[in-house]
Amino acid sequence: MTEADLRDISGVAASARLIRMILSVGSSFFLIAGALLFVVPDSFAAWIGLEASDAVAWTLRMLGVVLMALAGQMWLVRRARDHPVLGAGAVMMVASALLTALTITLPGEWTPLRWALLGAGAVFALAYLALLMASRRS
DSSP states (O other): OOOHHHHOOOOHHHHHHHHHHHHHHHHHHHHHHHHHHOHHHHHHHHHHHHOOOOOOOHHHHHHHHHHHHHHHHHHHHTTHHHHHHHHHHHHHHHHHHHHHHHHHOOOSOOOOOHHHHHHHHHHHHHHHHHHOOOOHHO
């Protein structure tokens, strides 16, 4: 890769453009997950290896509402200027990393959906990190 190639794929504008795409994809992901958590919390609990209870269902429903609200914010902020988009990317990098850590420490058995959520969270966190690092190149 040449220096010119690196300039084309790094910097604030290029990173912000790619973060906008990740925010769009992540927004869709959170909207679907949030809706499922809100509508079928007991099923979702079983899918990720949690034992269903009233307390778990209530907590998952609340998480679903928060994820749907975050999905809306992600969708809206993707239209902002470059630097606010980079800030949103930093927030989402931390959130994705923390959700990934919580997925690892989730009590219960490891199910295919739990593995998928772990992978998705890690990919999102690493993508945001890589793009934020690329935005720092001059």
